[in-house]
Amino acid sequence: MSAVGTIGPRISGAARKLPTWPVYLVGMVPGGFLIWAALTGGLGFDPVNKLELELGLLSLQFLLGSLLISPLLRFGRVNLIKFRKALGLLAFGYLVLHFLVWLLLDLQLRWGQIGADIVKRPYLTVGFAAFLMLVPLAATSWQGAIRRMSSQAWARLHRLVYPAAILGCVHFIMQEKVWTAESLAYLAAAILLVGSRLAWIRRW
Secondary structure (H helix, E strand, O other), X not given: OOHHHHHHHXXXXXXXXXXXXXXXXXXXXXHHHHHHHHHOOOOOOOHHHHHHHHHHHHHHHHHHHHHHHHHHHHHHOOOOHHHHHHHHHHHHHHHHHHHHHHHHHHOOOOHHHHHHHHHHOHHHHHHHHHHHHHHHHHHOOOHHHHHHHOHHHHHHHHHHHHHHHHXXXXXXXXXXXXXXXXXXXXXXXXXXXHHHHHHHHHHO
């Protein structure tokens, strides 16, 4: 038996016994440290921009982490499905904070400029589109939504996570204004995860 075959079920069995609340708690820790650093002057000469960027990155990381759950199960026999919703909600929570920092601290609720920037600046258009895609997913993340919508309709709606993840990575690349190894790594990871998932859906 392969190493994957022997280790996978053991990890899966341990994961089934764990509650999901520690995932939320641990997931909020980096955001807490980040906000504390912002309040205590630990984010450098442009704390608003740094806070905005880091919150966006945390959102992207948790979103990609949620997309990694299915490949881990299919290819590694590691069943962490019960934690996927927690990762997705953490991603959305950090995205909301990212958006609020831009809205409240960066543009200071100048609504005319906010609307104009979203329309005129492509990286903001892309980022806002990703945000709008994730809103209905967060709103229907509770168990009762599946019963009300039917599992098939719920599953189709939640496929919006795939274009949202790609657009989130594109937003990250565009706002940096230069191609970096880090931003390209995020985009490559998103394309790989989304591509593997879509191939699996088409196969079945």
